Amino acid sequence: MSRNTNIVVVKMKEKLSFYTEEIKNSDALRITFALYKKFESNNTVNPSRSIKTKKPKILPHECQICGVPAEYSHFGAVSCHPCKMFFKRNANTEQAACTCHFDGQCEINLNNRHICPACRLAKCFKCGMSIDKIQASRQTKPKTNTLIKKKVQHQPETLSTLNLLKSDQSILTINQLTLLSNLFNCYKESQILPFTQRLTDTHIVSEFTCAMYEALVEEFLVSVYETAGAYLRSNDDLRHLSCHDRSIILRSAADNVCCMGGAFIMQHCHLYGLNSFLKAMNAKYGKHTMDIHIWAKKFIDPDVVLVKLSISLFAFSENTCCYYSNTLNNLTNSIDILKIQNKYAEVTWKYLLYKYGHYEAVKRFLNITLWLAAMNILIGHNRTLKVHVHDIDSIVEQTELTLILDDADEIIETNQ
Structure with a gap:
């Protein structure tokens, strides 16, 4: 996977370069960028250390919000992790409180998705994302019997793969399930x-x-x-x-x-x-x-x-x-x-x-x-075993770079 690994890393570096101007004005982002540069200098991907493969893994779907490759559906729409987190943080915000300076005509894609929260949130709702589908872990601790009943009512949806456990609530709590x-x-x-x-x-x-x-x-x-x-x-x-x-x-x-x-x-x-x-x-x-x-x-x-x-x-x-x-x-x-x-x-x-x-x-x-x-x-x-160590190093490098870029996405969206 030497050539494919390098392509992935190059694309990630191109994405990170877009954050440079934001980084100059944010202490939190300066820290993230410094961590990335340290990672880059100490963990340069070496083709001889990469896992061999015949072809790159292609994600089956596109994020309906920004168009990047995505694998899972979140809150009712196929979306990438940054768009999922953006909706999770902003879904309860009144759309009227978000103002678009271009009459709601912004195009949302990878390069500009963090610029206009109003259009991005509107597109999330348009593509089928729903506040009702946000997991119970996002909700505050229930204080009334009504909220408790509502939480239990949604349990089979969250735990459909483990129906054997739903008959006994005395041992495992809902959060543990x-x-x-x-x-x-x-x-x-x-x-x-x-x-x-x-x-x-x-x-x-x-x-x-x-x-x-x-x-x-x-x-x-x-x-x-x-x-x-x-x-x-x-x-x-x-x-x-x-x-x-x-x-x-x-x-x-x-x-x-x-x-x-x-x-x-x-x-x-x-x-x-x-x-x-x-x-x-x-x-x-x-x-x-x-x-x-x-x-x-x-x-x-x-x-x-x-x-x-x-x-x-x-x-x-x-x-x-x-x-x-x-x-x-x-x-x-x-x-x-x-x-x-x-x-x-x-x-x-x-x-x-x-x-x-x-x-x-x-x-x-x-x-x-x-x-x-x-x-x-x-x-x-x-x-x-060198062959195993090289393969583990390749996984660590790709995973750490992905998580650093996700952190940068979340910091930018939080500071808006």
């Missing part, structure tokens, strides 16, 4: 499954050469790394950390999510039982790496929900920082990390209690801690 649903959907293994199916189908076809099968394995690995990158960019807790702490946590989180997500997929799709797959992986990473994988797979729980919760829980784990010198000592606010860990651990424990009862919950929670220990061994070994 929402978090559980979000964490479940944050790691999208569905993007990897087509590649695992091709590996399985091709394994039984004798006319496929070793080189052809290795190419399929390479595509599978690219999808694992890309899915990990998408997880990091969509995790709100990571987004809301300070830029300094986020840059520290990001590297260990990327390593952890890649290794745990990859191990989960290989076990879930029975790839460890394919001789051709193991042979190709041995050729790429070495037999010792795969021996650790095969030993550690016995700790992977068959409950997919629990595995995904574990991935999120261990993404912020202090133990995974042990391979990076002075990491914890440099955090400006380690309490924030502890709060995230505690929040994820509590949701995981309550899910186990609900589904399995106390005895089985203790056994399974112990098992996922053993899985973490096994993954620490694997991650420590992987740090000696």
Whole structure:
């Protein structure tokens, strides 16, 4: 993905250059720009360190507001993250309070979307965004029975993927149910499954050469790394950390999510039982790496929900920082990390209690801690593999640059 990675970074740099004039007049933006320049000087994308791929990942939709590539629908319209946050902050503002100096005729696109809030907000409503569809997390704490009933009434919409939990509200709170649903959907293994199916189908076809099968394995690995990158960019807790702490946590989180997500997929799709797959992986990473994988797979729980919760829980784990010198000592606010860990651990424990009862919950929670220990061994070994380190570095660089640009977008919109 060397050429494609450079294209993405060039486009992001072009976008950031548009903010230069704004930065000159804002202390907050000067800080963001300084962080970006520091990131740029220390993390220049090297084509030799990039993940290989056959073609760039193309997002399936355009933001209906500003026209940039977008993947998800927010509040009733397909929109990018900056437009989503703009609507979330300004939806309750009276449109009459926003004045357009050009009689409401402004064209809204990537380059000028922050200039006229009135036209941008009007376009959000015109494209179908609705105040009613803003998630309950944006609302203030309910003070009347009417508001409580309204919040519960909307619950099935927010948690449609976890209907098994809605019958018992005594263990998990509504906020915890929402978090559980979000964490479940944050790691999208569905993007990897087509590649695992091709590996399985091709394994039984004798006319496929070793080189052809290795190419399929390479595509599978690219999808694992890309899915990990998408997880990091969509995790709100990571987004809301300070830029300094986020840059520290990001590297260990990327390593952890890649290794745990990859191990989960290989076990879930029975790839460890394919001789051709193991042979190709041995050729790429070495037999010792795969021996650790095969030993550690016995700790992977068959409950997919629990595995995904574990991935999120261990993404912020202090133990995974042990391979990076002075990491914890440099955090400006380690309490924030502890709060995230505690929040994820509590949701995981309550899910186990609900589904399995106390005895089985203790056994399974112990098992996922053993899985973490096994993954620490694997991650420590992987740090000696140049090919893996280069791929992790590429994910970190792209993710950090994306989040810095999103921060700049939000600062500009907040200061308007």
